[in-house]
Amino acid sequence: MRIERVEFFYLSMPVIENVGDGSQDAVLVRVEAGGQTGWGECEAAPLPTIAALVCPPSHSACRPVQESVVGAKLESPSDIANIHAAVRRNSLDLLQADHALSGIDMALWDLLGRARGEPVYKLLGDKRAYPKLPYASVLFGETPQETLAKAQGIRKEKYRAAKFGWGPFGKSTAQFDRDQIHAAREGLGSDGILLVDAGTVWEDNVERAAQVLEALNVVNATWLEEPFVSGALSAYKKLSALSGRVKLAGGEGCHNFHMAAQMIDYAGLGYVQIDAGRIGGISAARQAAEYARERGVTYVNHTFTSHLALSASLQAYAGFERDEICEYPVESKPLAQELTAGRIERRADGTISVPDSPGLGLVPDLKALQKYLVDVEIKVHGKTLYKTPPLKA
């Protein structure tokens, strides 16, 4: 079969709050080939991502993403690899193309899985999907008191692991950060796995980041995530030498495999966190997971949005028994919650698994999503390059 159509849908909450919550909008991707449909999701700014799909070409290495996808053959995993390589090559200088490719790549795997009646992880060569231990991923409270209450709530929901991040963390005094860290541990109880996410707030300032290390060690936190921006390799490396039992985590900003490899090779990470919606989809996430495994770095998904994105993120390392922990969004906005009718629910023992059904195993709830669909129109030289397509089956 050949790819007949690639469509991007901009979905958004009616109001976007100025907080670190990436579940407030979405780029949903639909690919059609041979009577089959595949779905994916870019973790990306919707308007520039749509523009990357449909823009006029600039030169031979700066071409619209759709050009490398529509009409391409799709019958096997190697066809997906060819499409992936074509986008990277033909859109090399179109920065936003990596984010656009991410949702398309997911949809290609979903479509192929449906056509073959197999879950994506099996197409990737894994015989079985191991259970993952989800951590509840939430924002820090505005005060340590709020964080305490959030942590208590998470404990009540019987999560065995929780991550607190963003919000006011890292933006005022180190003492405030330490209070936040202690509040999170107090609320979670001594047995819960505690993870802390600085959300790149210190950019590459090792000295400032080091001021929270003792508190993290005292409360027995498992990791400190993104003290610095992705790619600030020497800052990561320096901090990792000081971090004691607490390991560093990072990598969500990687938008291709090579960036993930650098983080694994040079940043002194204990955990590499990959967002399949940014790195180039399941193909690039899988490549990063294999690279991490060979080098003894634990692979973790980065997912703060829908369960469609969650399934895609999990497929890449579902078959890796030792990479057990996974991110699990619990505070997401109604848009992200309603994006799929089905969900990846926790079992009684607190673990989750990818759906054991074809493709990604979840489909968008088109009826529920109508109210979130954003009407976009892009005209160049008077010609309409993009108009929001109808979101119908």
Next chain:
Amino acid sequence: MRIERVEFFYLSMPVIENVGDGSQDAVLVRVEAGGQTGWGECEAAPLPTIAALVCPPSHSACRPVQESVVGAKLESPSDIANIHAAVRRNSLDLLQADHALSGIDMALWDLLGRARGEPVYKLLGDKRAYPKLPYASVLFGETPQETLAKAQGIRKEKYRAAKFGWGPFGKSTAQFDRDQIHAAREGLGSDGILLVDAGTVWEDNVERAAQVLEALNVVNATWLEEPFVSGALSAYKKLSALSGRVKLAGGEGCHNFHMAAQMIDYAGLGYVQIDAGRIGGISAARQAAEYARERGVTYVNHTFTSHLALSASLQAYAGFERDEICEYPVESKPLAQELTAGRIERRADGTISVPDSPGLGLVPDLKALQKYLVDVEIKVHGKTLYKTPPLKA
């Protein structure tokens, strides 16, 4: 003064050819503050870059670029640093933002230089601008015979250095590549500096790249540029160990300072090539130039478009006497040639210098550019977020 307005203009040749010539379109940037105007240029896909400027926000770290710029104070270089940092922070997850920032950053330096009556390199702290030795930057011919003729033409034009790149190079046999390399040297003569640009064609395939090393050494080439994509650090490092007298060059794909630092630290480069129109403007280019100097790696601009972009690229290292070589576009399309009325011309000894006048020292030729202006309209929820502004003084 405060920034009153930031405008992006999409300029394009009437027909875009599917060749590796990045001078076929442009994103021209105008910034206005306190009665002054500054100009810059993004080396980027125009439509996604415009979308990055004006898109609706997604969350606190994925906001439109203009939000961090319009209204900001602009009275000193530290104000530019603040604006730069705000864009990086507030648009962290908007991938295309780095390319959008690049042209804005140039325009901020241009504007500040004009307001103070000083060239940008002086605002950067350099007392004088040293002459640079430009290399003629051209595409390989389709055949070795064509390349020979091109090289002979360059020699006739009295360039002391030339770079051949892209086109068919690296896409068929290693023998074809070797023939191309020998043809370039033959046409250029034995005394010219010969540079070869593989345009990332081997992605990260060290074995294939190694097949041209002997020929490069035999013809006494100075560098092999971009055998691999930016960020494929271990592939670069491995090849650098095999490359003999020929040094590796790369880095044009870097879209922030940290990526340039990685290439300098881990890729085994002899030359780091930075495009101010991609890395985040003059501010980030300068940071990379200083980092390279401290580590004994030669800094070179990457510029394949207009003389406005050329001036901006040169300002970052104009004061660095030892980084002598510079890229100089010679085959650019009429759009790029007409973009400025003034030009940076070669002197009788073959060298060039940045203009010794305020700001970037060159201004767009608005009259000539009218015919290249592309009409763009972007509507979201029925509201016009972008409509090509008039390109008038």
